[in-house]
Amino acid sequence: MKGTINILQYSGIPVRLHWSFGLIFLWVFYVGQHWNMGIEGMLWIGSLVIALFLCVILHEFGHALTAKHFGVKTKDIILSPIGGVARLESLPQKPIQEFYIAAAGPLVNLGIAVALYPIILIVSPSHWTLSTLLKLGPEANPALIFIPSLIVLNLGLALFNLxxxxxxxxxxxxxxxxxxxxxxxxxxxxxxxxxxxxxxxxxxxxxxxxxxxxxxxxxxxxxxxxxxxxxxxxxxxxxxFTVKDIYRSHFKKIYAQDPMQLAITESQKGVERSFLVFNLADEIIGVLHEEFVLEAIKEKAPERLTIDYLSPKFEYIDPADSLKTILEKMQKEGYSILPIRSEGKLLGVLDRNGLYNFIELQRKIR
Ligand SMILES: [Zn+2]
Known part of the structure; x- marks a missing residue:
């Protein structure tokens, strides 16, 4: 994601910090000045913020590791000043799995609160009341209320998220x-x-x-x-929907020895942007992605042969394949066009623009 830096990685899941996170420290400085806290006070508030965000990271790992348990991968965990997000690659299939994944985050914060509680009993049993915490002003001793504050913040996180x-x-x-x-x-x-x-x-x-x-x-x-x-x-x-609902049976055949001009002219008509490329035996030997056609236009090389531009990477898809499978394939492998084959016969093509237009149309009529 743009504007983020990697800070750590665990169990294959990177944790990224958004640049706006830096604003928090400006805020700490502002509050410190406002309350005349002095450097020491500001350091305590700053460490409290860092400790709180460590708890947020643990909360997100609660989601991510539970998701992993159910076979759902997490792309990354992103931290911004307003909290964290574990970006799962997909939704879990069963509702009960989503239930566990969602519940795991707040449970982590409750767990942290419970685990920290004995510390304040040992360190300062008599000093801690809720009212001292709420008066987190210049008169409060930050060192004394560090752990109690963290407990309250974790309880707050759990409750807000619930x-x-x-x-x-x-x-x-x-x-x-x-x-x-x-x-x-x-x-x-x-x-x-x-x-x-x-x-x-x-x-x-x-x-x-x-x-x-x-x-x-x-x-x-x-x-x-x-x-x-x-x-x-x-x-x-x-x-x-499946491939057979939306594929095109009419499409322009481009041959490896054709000049790029042919694909350029065709794409300027606006319907077809990516093409299948054939050899003289009428077998598919590669594809011409939209980007390659644009490249030929930019290089002002319409006379160059298609074979110089094509990508040999492609795969056949089946008319019964679901559009979900196809979109994932296109995104993962970078395909912009795919040939459709059934019982050894080429039926037509499905391209990226066609798929996107279809999704847009369906969303509008629903
Ligand atoms: Zn959560």
Whole structure:
């Protein structure tokens, strides 16, 4: 992801820090100045922020490692000032698996809170009350309230994440439970509406308090909920249709010895952008991706032969393949066009633009 740096890696999952994370330390400095804390106070607040984000990382690993247990890979974990996100490569198949994956995060924070509790009993049993914590001002001794603050923050993290509003963990738990009864699509729709309602409420609270941080979180929640809805929508389209529903049986045949001009002229008509390339025995020997045609235009080399540009990498697909399989193949292998074959006969082609247009169209008519 853009604007991030790798800070660590565990179990094959990289943790990346977003540049805006640096803003937190500006905030610490601002608060420190505001409260006349001095360098020592600021260092304590800074270490508390770092400790809190370590807990956020553990929370995300709670999700990621549980997902791994169910065979779902995690692309990475991204940390920004408003929290962390474990980006799973796909959704787990069974609702109960999503339930466990979602619940694992808040459980980690509850676990941390419980594990830290004995420390304050040993170190400062009499000093800690909730009111000392809430008065985290210049008069509080930061060293004394470091662990209690961390406990309260972890409890807060667990509780906030359990709010049943998508895309918070509570919303995912809510969706998983709904999915068992109404299927993933309708469950996501319901959870998204509840989530966006919560985000709007939170934004109003933020505006009322004049708290920028709350407003930022509400915006993040609102758009993440929408994004998840779109993702589930696209997944549904992709699994409901197969190659035979959308392939083209008419397509321009380009031969290896043809000049690039042929593909250029064809692509300028606007329908076909990528092409299959044949030899004189009418066998496919490669493909001409859209990028290669553009390259030939830029190089002003329309007379050069197609064979100089083609990529020999391609594979045949079956009319019964689901669009989900095809899209994954295109994204993973970088294919922009695929030939369709059934019982040894070439039936037609499916290209990237055709697939994207089809998804767009289906989304509009739903
Ligand atoms: Zn979480």
């Amino acid at each position: 709010v049943p509003a998508f895309p918070l963990d509570g919303g995912r738990i809510f969706r998983a439970l709904l999915s068992i009864r109404m299927g993933k699509f309708r469950a996501t729709k319901t959870a998204t509406i509840v989530g966006q309602g919560f985000a709007i409420l939170l934004a109003l609270v933020g505006l009322y308090l004049g708290n920028f941080f709350t407003i930022a979180i509400s915006l993040f929640l609102y758009f993440s909920a929408r994004q998840e809805m779109q993702y589930v929508q696209v997944q549904k389209i992709l699994t409901s």
